[in-house]
Amino acid sequence: MAGLRSSHGWTRTTPDVTRVDAMRERVRGWRPLESIGFDIVLAGALMAVPILIGLASANGDLILDALLILPLVLRRRAPVLSFATICLLLAAQTVLVDTSRYGDVALLFALYAIASYGPLWAVWSGLVAGLLGAVVATADWMGGRADPKTTTVSLVTLATVVFASWLLGYLSRTRRAYVAALEDRAAQLERDAAQQAQIATAAERARIAREMHDVVAHSLSVMVVQADGALYASRRRPEQAVETLRTISSTGRSSLAEMRKLLGLLRDDAAADATLAPVPGAADLLDLVEQLRASGLTISLDVTGDLRRVDAATGLTTYRIVQEALTNTLKHGGPDVSASVDVRMTTDSVRIRVDDDGRGSTVADDGAGHGIVGMRERIAVHAGQVEAGPRPGGGFRVTAVVPLEAP
Known part of the structure; x- marks a missing residue:
């Protein structure tokens, strides 16, 4: 069986x-x-x-x-x-x-x-x-x-x-x-x-892979940047290095907790309760931005509309797209990069645009990375749209339209 x-x-x-x-x-x-x-x-x-x-x-x-x-x-x-x-x-x-x-x-x-x-x-x-x-x-x-x-x-x-x-x-x-x-x-x-089971299994694996990538890649990228900053600060300003290490520890514990929740979905029926699922929403974008700002990334956030009214599925997709776009900026943007996040809630969708002025990602579409692929898979579930690529004048841009689910 x-x-x-x-x-x-x-x-x-x-x-x-x-x-x-x-x-x-x-x-x-x-x-x-x-x-x-x-x-x-x-x-x-x-x-x-x-x-x-x-x-x-x-x-x-x-x-x-x-x-x-x-x-x-x-x-x-x-x-x-x-x-x-x-x-x-x-x-x-x-x-x-x-x-x-x-x-x-x-x-x-x-x-x-x-x-x-x-x-x-x-x-x-x-x-x-x-x-x-x-x-x-x-x-x-x-x-x-x-x-x-x-x-x-x-x-x-x-x-x-x-x-x-x-x-x-x-x-x-x-x-x-x-x-x-x-x-x-x-x-x-x-x-x-049997065929339906295989299709459902493949879809479930893809979903879990997206969640694990978003959790692990984002957290590790933040921790690597903070560790590099702590190493640099330890030579000139030890007190700042100590604070950075505390941030790394906090980020690691948070990521470990989310990983345990994901693994709980795979191991135990009782752990599959919705309270254990890592489901951040659109209203959590401010916390995400603050976490990345603590890593040294300059980010401007512009939100139009009450994101607390966004349904859970659309909110999770919105959060993950912004998270992946900023993580790519952090990993591939180079030194002194800055990013801008614009999220607008309309009557029927959430429109997202993330720009940076860095040197851009070299693995976005060459098959070596999974972030852009994960974005497209998430958007496909909502029948939305997503585009990612270099923007005119330098830098990288990610735009997405996530339709709102009917109440």
């Missing part, structure tokens, strides 16, 4: 489709053996009946009945051959013998088999042949000795028995086709469930 944890903390279990299909094929592989074995027993039982009740008065009678019954061994493996052989033997009996025989019952079993297991053309041909045999048998057995009423009753009786045997076989064929259709549908549903 394969398990899947969703972003809401529940677990869905899907069947191992390969194992189910293998077991189904193994069972189907035994069916021919079961069929031939049952048919051998059936033919043997039919041959034994006249001996047990004394219907076979001579060895010749027993041989004739055995010849009629013996083709039933192949009634499922080769229904057309079995039915045709019995019909030919009955035709020969009509010419050689003027009375019915016990072995004639083989025609009823052959009719059932060809209606149940034969090809479609043979199904209807078998019915026609069976009804024709009823007419021929009535004419042969009654001859000119019986009155028309007796002949009619005999013909109707034989035709009814023939049709009943054929109809039972046809109903068995229909039921088997219905069961096969249900099995195929169940197998298709199993395959669909």
